[in-house]
Amino acid sequence: MHRQLILVQKVYTRVGLVLQTPPQKPFLKPISLFSKSLIPSSFRIFTTNLRSPLMDPQETSLRQALAGKQAAIDAQANAVRELKASKAAEKAAIDAAVEALKGLKMEKSSIEEELQSIVKSNGGDSKETFRQNLINTLERKLFYVPSFKIYGGVAGLYDYGPPGCAVKQNVLTYWRQHFVMQENMLEVDCPCVTPEVVLKASGHVEKFTDLMVKDEKTGACYRADHLLKDFCKEKLEKDLSLSAEKAAEFKQVLALLDDFSSEELGAKIKEYGITAPDTKNPLSDPYPFNLMFQTSIGPSGLSSGFMRPETAQGIFVNFKDLYYYNGNKLPFAAAQIGQAFRNEISPRQGLLRVREFTLAEIEHFVDPQDKSHRKFREVADLEFFMFPRELQVSGESAKKMVIGDAGTVNNETLGYFIGRVYLFLTSLGIDKERLRFRQHLANEMAHYAADCWDAEIECSYGWIECVGIADRSAYDLRAHTDKSGVSLVAHEKYAEPKEVEKVVITPVKKELGLAFKGNQKMVVEALEAMDEKEAMDMKANLESKGEVEFNVCTLGKSVTLNDKMVTIKKEKKKEHQRVFTPSVIEPSFGIGRIIYCLYEHSFYTRPSKAGDEQQNVFRFPPLVAPIKCTVFPLVQNQQYEEVAEQIAKSLAGAGISHKIDTTGTSIGKRYARTDELGVPFAITVDSTSSVTIRERDNKQQIRVNVDEVASVIKEVTDGQSTWADVQWRYPAHSSISADE
Structure with missing residues (x-):
């Protein structure tokens, strides 16, 4: 003992x-x-986190202080505005409040200077310097490169090189294991080319647009909201003379940006004098541009199609067969990994906004009357940063909340997937301190959505949406039911027949045809798709007012209906089963965005032993590392090289990705090369019976017999043990050669 x-x-x-x-x-x-x-498990968790990309504690403390100071400034600025607006406020009180605001700003400036000094001492002069160093490393080590580079490249298209392919495959493999296998989902693989009729039903043909402006002299195209967003952000971050009123205005513009019409967007661009970024030429008025790549199916060109902008529609149109395959039981989930295509107006930010990308999407079909989840208690105690809309509207920051106590998530199934997404991202190596779940504001949500949250990851570009988790209600299945004429519904059989009161909606097609002519069919479809509450509200309005405004989604506008165009009544019927359209909870993962944020969170520099240069390191967890280990003969020696080949053979047999380096360079330089690729373990052959295994981040080594090497590496890279576990089991080794 x-x-x-x-x-x-x-x-x-x-x-x-x-x-x-x-x-x-x-x-x-x-x-x-x-x-x-x-x-103890707490120790195992701590040692695992040693491989997570953590900030310097002093830097973390200063960033938290800066966030707190900014919140105090915002609150004081609001107080100043209220005093100035109040006729009863005395000048002395206003002056005191203004002086207090100036004092807070000076304190903030002092914290910023100290933080800048710390960041610089840690090798990060600025976000741009850090990002450029990262991108240079990624391209030099062939994680990814611009596509068609020898021809000058094409904006928004990138090729993954060998290590990038490996990281991507590891992320997707873990996604399948974490979601598809653990949740027993049904996986499908649908074509990228989608017939136009499918995307008309889903609304993509009419509404999948961004507002674009053109340089009036050169014809160069820009995304209008990006220009306005960049202008407001730059003013808020760099204009020190900005008044509190103007700052509040810019913040309001940023908050409402997604809800601006083309006219409102154009008015703001003109008001602020925004011009083309490259030439400073005047810009055109904003107009919609459909982001889908159009194509034709077959040689005649008569059958129109598009490259899919998302993978979800392939799941929705297969619902009937998937429901049957699942034994006609709900809930169930279908999943798909595949390429999606969006003809971005002005791609930028590297892998964050591209024209071809990989999506991993889940459609979880559930009874709209019961959105509980039997496994919710497994995630209910998780605590992480959440940003509900109340905090956003009040100008506060995201706060750590326990998902089971948050109270702002619409239902258990949505909350369960939020928790599972948190576990997935942090297991990959995303820093939990730079991850938050932001609830969509009312003006961001589609009219049919019950609730929607984005997993946002902070990187050098700011907070980036990487996963969307939405309760889309029954919109998608209803839309495809209406368009195709095939009922995409579920059934609940009753033990005994039930007398139920049902709403019967009867559109008067003759009257609708006279009023709406070619749009009659869309109005009829929208009326028949109404739920009971919506129908009864319409009935009450028609009876009291004789007419009602009715929003037709497929038309993109509201129409006026009178009491001659539709009859709505309730009838009692005996039913043996309940027929309903399932609701859909949809987690949608942008794999490229997740991978880029993982690169940023994993990348850091550390001084070489000589201290005259910085060495780049990717701190990938073994789970996603492109190569799990390297094998180095200490010197060029036939016996050592034979042992290295023997070890490589056993690693290959265990399914462990590896690389042999038999170059004559120093062991320190070989370590540095593999650290720059994010390889977690290096095996150095310095005898024929035993070898050393070095861990990348703490650079500590253990001594292991040759015949045990593969099993040790496998149990650590598979997550069966931590590095601390194997350190405890095997003797420590002091390096006999210079390490860095």
């Missing part, structure tokens, strides 16, 4: 922890010396 305590004390000491009292809990019952239970 005493020996066990000493061993655990050594493990804790090795990772730099000081124990006041040796842990007692593991020794309450007999255990194996090689059992993971010997080390």
